[in-house]
Amino acid sequence: MAGHPVLDFVNTVAWRTDDGRRADRVPDEAAWTRWAADAGLGATALPDGASLRALRELLAALLDAYVDATAPAPPVRERWRATALTARERSALSHDFPLHPVAANVCDELTLKAEELLADAAALGRVRRCAGPGCGWFFLDRSRNGARRWCSSGDCGNRDRARRHYERTRQAAAN
Ligand SMILES: [Zn+2]
Known part of the structure; x- marks a missing residue:
């Protein structure tokens, strides 16, 4: 897990930055239902897959811009707004304090x-x-020195470990 549900959501695409290996881990509605339940979200209403995928791409574009230390492109910013x-x-x-918005869907x-x-x-x-x-996965770096580079504690850049990482994520997606 990436340490934040939004990052977990974007991470449902494996090998996101490799066009040859890019794989959607939530291919259908049943998989999205399972994903939303596992993510511990309050909302249960599930929009169509196209809406979920569009939001996922939008969030990936925003997060990519952030980690690349660039401002989001104007069309991305406008879409996000x-x-x-x-x-x-x-x-x-919410009915009582603390007052907070209760989302209509996932x-x-x-x-x-x-x-x-x-x-x-x-x-x-x-x-x-x-x-x-x-890999392209996002995560929250909670290490003391803030210098974590890999999505898992292993070396994702290492070919062999990367393969095992792939197997692990495939298994995780299948569970
Ligand atoms: Zn990785």
Whole structure:
């Protein structure tokens, strides 16, 4: 697990930055239902797969921009603004204090969580992208020195370990 549900969500694409190996770990609605339950989200309503995939790509673009130390491209920023606005508009409000938005569906809940993450400089400062070639997974670096480079404690850049990493993630996705 990446340490944050939004990062886990984006990480449902394995080998994201390698076009040859890129693999969607949640290929259908049943897999998304399982994923949402495992992610411990409050919302249970599941939007269609296209909406989930579009949000996943948008969040990946934002996180890529962050770890590459660039501002998000204007179309990405605008799409994110509109997405976040819609998620809030559709949300209910909790009945009692602390007052917080109650997301209408899984996409909206992930959007609200991502909005918090992307606005929180301290949390954002711990977001990393695995240095393993082609891996592309994001994680929160909770190490004391903040110098963690790999998605797992092993060396994702090492060919052999990368293969085992692949097997592990495939197994994890199948569970
Ligand atoms: Zn990795």
